[in-house]
Amino acid sequence: MFLTINRTFKEATKSISRNIWLTLATFLVIVLSLYFISIVYVATFSIKGVMNNIQDNLNVSVYFNSETTEAEIMEAKDFFSKNGDVKSIDYVSKEDALEDFKKYNASDSDIMQSLEEIGENPLWSYLSIKVHNVEKYSEIVQYIENSPQKEKISRINYTKTKEAINSLNGIVKMIERIGITLGSIFSLIAVIITFNTIRLTIYARKKEIEVMRLVGASNFYIRLPFVFEGLLYGLASAITSMILLFLTLRFLIPLVSKSISVENVMAFYLHNIWILIGIQVGLGIILGVCSSLIAIRKYLKI
Amino acid sequence: MIKFENVSKIYEKDDCHALEKINLEIQPGEFVSIVGRSGAGKSSLLRMIYAEDKPTEGEIYFDEAPLSDLRKKEIPKHRRNIGVIFQEFKLLKRKTAFENVSFALEACGEPEEEIQEDVPKILEIVGLKDKMNDYPNELSAGQQQKLAIARALIHKPAVIVADEPTGNLDPESSEDILKLLLKINKLGTTVILATHDKMIVDKAEKRVICLEKGKLKCDDPKGKYNVK
Numbered sequence: 001m002f003l004t005i006n007r008t009f010k011e012a013t014k015s016i017s018r019n020i021w022l023t024l025a026t027f028l029v030i031v032l033s034l035y036f037i038s039i040v041y042v043a044t045f046s047i048k049g050v051m052n053n054i055q056d057n058l059n060v061s062v063y064f065n066s067e068t069t070e071a072e073i074m075e076a077k078d079f080f081s082k083n084g085d086v087k088s089i090d091y092v093s094k095e096d097a098l099e100d101f102k103k104y105n106a107s108d109s110d111i112m113q114s115l116e117e118i119g120e121n122p123l124w125s126y127l128s129i130k131v132h133n134v135e136k137y138s139e140i141v142q143y144i145e146n147s148p149q150k151e152k153i154s155r156i157n158y159t160k161t162k163e164a165i166n167s168l169n170g171i172v173k174m175i176e177r178i179g180i181t182l183g184s185i186f187s188l189i190a191v192i193i194t195f196n197t198i199r200l201t202i203y204a205r206k207k208e209i210e211v212m213r214l215v216g217a218s219n220f221y222i223r224l225p226f227v228f229e230g231l232l233y234g235l236a237s238a239i240t241s242m243i244l245l246f247l248t249l250r251f252l253i254p255l256v257s258k259s260i261s262v263e264n265v266m267a268f269y270l271h272n273i274w275i276l277i278g279i280q281v282g283l284g285i286i287l288g289v290c291s292s293l294i295a296i297r298k299y300l301k302i
Numbered sequence: 303m304i305k306f307e308n309v310s311k312i313y314e315k316d317d318c319h320a321l322e323k324i325n326l327e328i329q330p331g332e333f334v335s336i337v338g339r340s341g342a343g344k345s346s347l348l349r350m351i352y353a354e355d356k357p358t359e360g361e362i363y364f365d366e367a368p369l370s371d372l373r374k375k376e377i378p379k380h381r382r383n384i385g386v387i388f389q390e391f392k393l394l395k396r397k398t399a400f401e402n403v404s405f406a407l408e409a410c411g412e413p414e415e416e417i418q419e420d421v422p423k424i425l426e427i428v429g430l431k432d433k434m435n436d437y438p439n440e441l442s443a444g445q446q447q448k449l450a451i452a453r454a455l456i457h458k459p460a461v462i463v464a465d466e467p468t469g470n471l472d473p474e475s476s477e478d479i480l481k482l483l484l485k486i487n488k489l490g491t492t493v494i495l496a497t498h499d500k501m502i503v504d505k506a507e508k509r510v511i512c513l514e515k516g517k518l519k520c521d522d523p524k525g526k527y528n529v530k
Contacts, residue, residue: 004411211392214352216382216457217409219375 004221012228015201023233026197030237030287031244033186034280038245040179041279045272046265047172054168060129060140061157068152070125076149077127083143085136090128097123124154187287194233194291198226202299209300223300226292234288238280245269245276303492304328304351304461309360311346311516320346322516323360328494330460333487335503336496337529338513344496347513348463351494352384353377365460382410385454385462385491389469391446393438393453399425400434403453410457420456428452428482444475451482461492468499476502503527 016023062080064073070093077089092100098121105111115122131140141156202209212222249265269276304327311321321343328334336344349355350362353369362369364380372380393402400421407417425431428448430441438446447467454462464483468476480502487493497503503510503526510525511518520528 003413007408207392208394211394211405211453212409213378214381214386214392215406215409215453216378216380218378218411221409221411 004224008221008224009228011225012232015205015225015229016232018204019200022197022200026193026233027237027240029186029193030190030233030284031240033183033190033287034237034241034284035244036179036186037183037283038241038276038280039248040175040183041276042245042249042265042269043175044172044179046268047168047175049268051168051172055134058130058134058137059158060131060137060144062127062129062144062153063124063155063157064126064152065154066124068125072152073125073127076152079147079149080127080129080144083140085131085133085140087130087132089130092126092128094121094123094125097121097125187283190287191291191294194230194288195295197233198229198292198295199299201226201229202295223296226296226300227289230288230290230292231285232288234284234286235281237288238277238284241284242277242280303330303332303365304494305363305366306347307361307363309347309350309357309362311343311350311355312358319516321357321513324518326511326518326521328492330492331487331490333484333493333506333508334495334511335506335508335525335527336494336511336513337498337503337527338519339529340498341515342513343516344513345465346516348386348465348494348496351461351463352386353380378410382457383460385451385457385459387447387450387454387462387464387467389466391438391450391470393446393449395438398435398437399430399441399449399452402438402449403456406453406456424452424456425449427455427485442475443471444478447471447475447479448482451479451486455486455491459491461494462486464493464495464497466497466499467495468497468502473501477505480505498529500527 062076064076073091077091080086081089101123102112102115129140129144131137137158141158144150144153144156209222246269249269253265306324306326309321309324310319312319324343324347336347338344346355350357350369351364353372356370364383369380394405397405403421403424404417407420412420422431422434425434428451430445430448430452433441433445433449438449441449447470451462451467462483467483468479471479476499483493483495484506495502495506507524510520510522510527512520512525512528522528
C-alpha cells in the first residue's frame with residue numbers, strides 16, 4: 001500500500017512538472033478562487049465584529065428636564081421597562097454623568113478648564129435604554145415620545161447611530177453578495193480548468209495507461225496519480241492563498257482604508273488561523289480532487 | 303486451460319459479426335498459431351482471452367473458471383497471468399529498456415528488490431542484457447519486440463498472447479522472435495500466436511487454427527499456413 005502511494009505520488013509530481021504552463025494556469029485559478037472566498041470570509045466577519053461592538057454600545061439616551069426629581073425618573077424607568085423590547089435601563093445621575101465626562105475628557109485641558117469655570121454640574125441625569133433588536137430603536141423612541149412621561153423629558157438622543165447601522169448592514173450584505181458571486185464563479189472556473197488539466201494529463205499518458213492495464217495494474221494504481229495531481233494543486237494553492245491573504249491584511253488594508261483597524265483584522269486572522277487554514281485546504285482539496293474525479297470518470301476508461 | 307464454448311462476438315456499432323459460434327480448447331503448454339485474413343476475427347478472439355472484450359454469446363473458460371464471472375476488480379489479476387505482445391510493441395518512449403519492464407512490476411506493486419533482481423534476468427533471456435539502459439528508439443525493431451516480450455514475461459504468466467508480433471519485422475528478426483517464442487513455450491508457457499506470416503507458421507510446425515469471416519474453418523494439430 002505504502003509502495004503504491006509512493007509510486008503513484010511520484011508519478012503525479014512528474015506529470016505536474018512536465019507541463020509547467022498548464023500547471024501554473026491551474027494553480028493560479030485555484031489560488032484566485034480560494035483567495036476571494038477567504039477575503040470575503042475575513043471581511044464579513046471583521047465587519048460583523050465591528051457591528052456587534054457598535055450594537056453593544058448603542059442606546060437611547062433619555063434626558064430629563066432639570067426640575068425632574070430622581071423619584072420621578074425612577075418612576076419613568078419602571079414605566080419604560082414594562083415594554084417587551086427593552087433589554088436594560090440604566091439610570092445615570094447628574095453626578096455619575098459628570099464623573100464619566102471628566103474621565104472621558106481628562107486629557108483635554110481646555111474642556112476641563114471650562115468645566116471648572118462653570119463651577120456647577122452642567123450635565124443632566126438620564127436613562128440609558130438598550131433594546132434586544134437594533135431595528136426596534138425607532139419604535140422605542142416613538143413609544144417614549146407618546147408615553148405619559150413625555151412632559152418630564154427634555155431630549156432623546158439616538159438618530160445618528162441608526163443611520164450608521166443601516167449603512168453598515170448594507171455594506172455587509174453587499175460584500176457577502178459580491179463575495180459569494182465571485183467565489184462561485186472562480187470556483188467553477190477552477191473546477192473547469194483543473195478538470196481540463198487532468199483530462200490533458202490522461203490523454204498525454206494514454207499509452208502508459210494502456211500498458212498499465214495490459215500488465216495487470218489495478219484500477220486503483222492507475223487512477224491514483226490523477227487524484228494526487230488534483231490534491232497537489234489544491235494543497236499548493238491553499239498555502240499560496242493563505243500567504244496572499246496574510247500579505248493583503250498586513251499591508252494593503254492600511255493603504256486602502258483608515259476606518260478598519262489592522263490590529264483588529266490581524267487579530268481576527270490569527271485567532272481564526274486554523275479555521276482559515278481548514279477552509280482553504282479543505283476547499284482546495286475538494287476543488288482539486290473533485291475535478292480529477294470527474295475527469296477520471298469521463299475520460300479514463302479502464 | 304483455455305476453452306471457447308459457442309463464442310460469438312457482434313460489434314453492434316457497425317453490425318459486424320467478428321466471431322460466430324467458436325468452439326475450441328487449448329491445453330497447457332501448447333503452441334497455437336491462429337491464422338486468417340485481416341478481419342477474420344483473430345484479434346477479437348485474443349482480446350477476449352485477456353478480458354479486454356466480452357463475448358456477445360457463449361462462454362470462455364480460463365483454468366476452468368468462466369471469464370464472465372470475473373468482476374471488474376479481478377480483471378487486473380487475471381491479466382497478470384497472461385502476457386500480451388502486439389505488432390506495434392507498445393513500449394514507452396520515455397523509459398529505458400530496464401524501466402519499460404520494471405514499470406510492469408511497479409504498476410502491480412512488486413517490491414523494489416524483486417524488480418532489481420528479476421528485470422535483468424528476463425532481459426538476459428530475451429538477449430537484451432547489454433541494452434538495459436537504451437531507450438526504445440535506440441533499439442532495432444526486432445530488439446523492441448524482444449523488449450515487449452520481456453515485459454510480457456515478467457509476471458511469469460501461464461499464457462503468452464501475441465497479436466501479429468512479426469508484422470513490423472524483417473524476415474530475419476521475425477525468425478528470431480519465433481525462436482524466442484518457441485523457447486518460452488519449451489519452458490512451459492502456453493503460446494497463442496495470431497499471425498499473417500506464412501514463414502513463421504510453417505517453421506513453427508505446431509497446431510494451426512484458421513478463421514474465416516469469424517468462423518472456425520480448420521484446426522490442424524501440425525498444420526501449415528493455408529490462407530489464400
